[in-house]
Amino acid sequence: MQVQLERVLEQVLARNPGEREFHQAVTEVFESLGPVLERNPQYVDAAVLERLCEPERQIIFRVPWVDDAGQVRINRGFRVEFNSALGPFKGGLRFHPSVYLGIVKFLGFEQVFKNSLTGMPIGGAKGGSDFDPRGRSAGEVMRFCQSFMTELYRHIGEYTDVPAGDIGVGGREIGWLFGQYKRITNRYESGVITGKGVTWGGSLVRTEATGYGTVLFAERMLATRGLGLDGMRVVVSGSGNVAIHAIEKAQALGGHVVACSDSLGYVVDEAGIDLEVLRQVRDVERLPVEQYAARRSGAHYVPSARVWQVDAQVALPCATQNELDETDVKRLVESGLLAVAEGANMPTTPEAVALLQSAGVLYAPGKAANAGGVATSALEMQQNASRDAWSFEHTEERLAGIMARIHDSCAETAEEYGDPGNYVLGANIAGFTKVADAMLALGVV
Numbered sequence: 013m014q015v016q017l018e019r020v021l022e023q024v025l026a027r028n029p030g031e032r033e034f035h036q037a038v039t040e041v042f043e044s045l046g047p048v049l050e051r052n053p054q055y056v057d058a059a060v061l062e063r064l065c066e067p068e069r070q071i072i073f074r075v076p077w078v079d080d081a082g083q084v085r086i087n088r089g090f091r092v093e094f095n096s097a098l099g100p101f102k103g104g105l106r107f108h109p110s111v112y113l114g115i116v117k118f119l120g121f122e123q124v125f126k127n128s129l130t131g132m133p134i135g136g137a138k139g140g141s142d143f144d145p146r147g148r149s150a151g152e153v154m155r156f157c158q159s160f161m162t163e164l165y166r167h168i169g170e171y172t173d174v175p176a177g178d179i180g181v182g183g184r185e186i187g188w189l190f191g192q193y194k195r196i197t198n199r200y201e202s203g204v205i206t207g208k209g210v211t212w213g214g215s216l217v218r219t220e221a222t223g224y225g226t227v228l229f230a231e232r233m234l235a236t237r238g239l240g241l242d243g244m245r246v247v248v249s250g251s252g253n254v255a256i257h258a259i260e261k262a263q264a265l266g267g268h269v270v271a272c273s274d275s276l277g278y279v280v281d282e283a284g285i286d287l288e289v290l291r292q293v294r295d296v297e298r299l300p301v302e303q304y305a306a307r308r309s310g311a312h313y314v315p316s317a318r319v320w321q322v323d324a325q326v327a328l329p330c331a332t333q334n335e336l337d338e339t340d341v342k343r344l345v346e347s348g349l350l351a352v353a354e355g356a357n358m359p360t361t362p363e364a365v366a367l368l369q370s371a372g373v374l375y376a377p378g379k380a381a382n383a384g385g386v387a388t389s390a391l392e393m394q395q396n397a398s399r400d401a402w403s404f405e406h407t408e409e410r411l412a413g414i415m416a417r418i419h420d421s422c423a424e425t426a427e428e429y430g431d432p433g434n435y436v437l438g439a440n441i442a443g444f445t446k447v448a449d450a451m452l453a454l455g456v457v
């Protein structure tokens with residue numbers, strides 16, 4: 013790594029102690045930026061790197077709520093508004109017990125580059141809480157969402173910061189969050205949050221977009237080697253919204269999806285995952301994925317193990333950060349892995365990424381491959397601003413166009429910088445350059 017980059021990285025690590033995932037995300041981006049700084053000394057002169065690593069604003073707040081037994085509970089809420097050079101802060105909210113400042117900052121930092129890659133006018137942010145929705149009644153989750161928004165509302169707005177969902181925050185929670193925002197502010201400000209229901213300002217395809225987009229990216233990446241998903245053996249991790257729609261699109265393109273998972277274990281179904289059963293179990297009944305195996309003859313469940321034990325030609329990590337490690341990759345490469353496209357944020361550890369690249373496996377980092385979700389959020393904002401509602405076909409076409417452009421800009425940038433096929437390099441440089449140029453244009457702010 014260049015001395016300039018090393019110096020800034022050292023500062024970032026020292027100023028943000030204990031934030032392991034944030035350190036990981038920054039290091040990964042910095043490893044790509046050497047050649048850009050050589051060609052563009054103006055970025056160094058204007059301290060663009062230092063500014064990029066310091067969020068514009070970080071909000072941490074108490075979230076008090078009352079559980080069904082009448083007990084008062086306290087969680088911690090976060091919103092890290094990372095960078096607004098390209099547009100209003102934009103990024104999801106995550107409700108999961110693992111959430112702390114280091115997770116929110118890694119996600120917010122990634123979001124800046126991801127949102128830049130979409131080509132849409134959106135800055136980067138992330139938020140959430142260490143609240144664990146698992147085992148909580150609908151009433152408890154609603155009261156939590158209302159309390160969370162009772163503080164958050166003063167920090168967000170159509171032109172300021174536009175949250176959305178992430179792990180633990182789906183359409184149901186977005187409804188409760190928006191309902192409380194509307195009540196407090198007395199404004200039907202549709203553009204303040206995305207991932208809304210389609211009858212009250214949401215966009216068609218937003219629910220499907222992250223999973224669909226990841227698979228569209230994988231298909232285009234495979235095409236660079238004259239391959240396609242048709243007939244490929246596919247393994248997906250997770251079984252939430254991103255995973256379900258990745259499975260749906262992979263199957264539509266002829267992929268044979270044989271396994272998926274949750275945090276407790278994984279299921280294998282050699283006949284191909286039955287989406288209807290999976291949806292019923294995970295989405296409708298909100299049960300562990302184990303129930304899928306109980307309801308499908310021929311499928312089996314493996315508890316307390318990672319889905320990467322199952323052979324795959326195409327792997328789609330759609331669960332969470334650092335879920336695919338070196339040991340997994342070694343095994344998968346030996347059994348014929350051809351491509352990895354990340355539906356989750358930073359699911360592959362740095363050692364595993366290095367191994368994938370040295371083995372010549374096609375590898376698409378999340379900030380490029382899963383950008384379809386937030387890109388469709390930006391399409392939702394467009395529809396809200398013009399009080400319009402587009403058809404499914406039109407919106408999906410827009411998503412497909414955006415994914416193709418992101419793929420091609422990563423591929424072209426990698427080539428321009430002398431490392432064709434390196435999507436990590438391409439995504440980091442293409443994402444960075446656009447934000448950095450906007451920051452230069454806006455002055456020292």
Ligand code: GLU
Nearest residue numbers: 103104176177178386389
């Ligand atoms: N949480 C999603 C992501 O990781 C979506 C964010 C959004 O739609 O604003 O990109």
